[in-house]
Amino acid sequence: MEIPRGSLQSTTFYEQVGGEETFRKLAKRFYEGVAEDPLLRPMYPEEDLGPAEERLALFLMQYWGGPRTYSDRRGHPRLRMRHAPFTVDRAAHDAWLRHMRDAVDSLELSAEHEKQLWRYLQYAAATMINTPD
Template sequence: MNDIPRDTLQEQTFYEQVGGEETFRRLVHRFYQGVAEDPLLRPMYPEADLGPAEERFALFLMQYWGGPRTYSDHRGHPRLRMRHAPFQVDRAAHDAWLRHMRVAVDEEELSEEHRTTLWNYLTYAAASMVNTAG
């Protein structure tokens, strides 16, 4: 008999459960559509084209949630606070970032459980990037 013992079955990662690369690329693309039009956030992205930032963020989220390790392979450890240190991230920037992310998350057809898990992480991450009073 070729039955696989129950305790050897591997659970799917969050990345796989929500649809993998396509889901994260859509999510991040929608987020950056909002950032592109935001007078507070747009200046924090010095590149004329938001494409490179979008790519980095998509790769980071994919890796964080159990997808390929492409982000670390190309950029090393995420060091999120260090990478954001050159920018003044205050409460207004935090709120604007979450506003655009809320739109992007809500447009994805995720289960309530997945949406909540993702949103909890994003709100935690946004709060941890604040480095300036105000």
Template sequence: MTEIPRGTLQEQTFYEQVGGEETFRRLVHRFYQGVAEDPLLRPMYPEEDLGPAEDRLRLFLMQYWGGPRTYSENRGHPRLRMRHAPFTVNREAHDAWLRHMRDAVDELELAPELERQLWEYLTYAAASMVNTAG
């Protein structure tokens, strides 16, 4: 058997490792089920239907983790802080967001290393959106 030289096999992206679009669809759908019932977060979504927000977050996360670039093709650069600036994102909103995201991540039942990577990013992202003291 001929040995394959190290570095010649293309590594899978995180997106591929966790199961691709279906996994991100499940994650974001479960997250928005929690948001829909949350008295603090729900008013931050002015659309009557959370579907468009769900689509945006799913496409953003898919692209971030190595999937299709549909988000940028449709919306340009993510500019997350700018897009969240109109909303009061304080520690309470941060905690509520992470609570719903934690429920969604847990339901995926990812391998521990993949779950850790995803959760580290989500906690970093949530902290970086805080724009109001309190």
């Protein structure tokens, strides 16, 4: 039996890992760590980390194939530009990844999804470094 072209449903990474709920859980857990981190916390001038948590969740949802709410609200992500005012050195990179590792682990994703997500997060963290060690 031949399957008609275009009849197979393809799902995005966003859908495969549980959609909005998964990315909101990731961002929440990440910012719980940031809130207690003496190196990273000062990079977030807002008293409440809620807006930063929301931006991260929306960005990751969009990046992985979910709704385009982030771009609708904030325009192009321009991540390096948005992080330029902050000193992002190797120590900040490592702290960011430490909290993100904890957040990713809390999701209990399949091994393949976890590997794909972690690879991107490591890449993203490395590209934000703007200050030599």
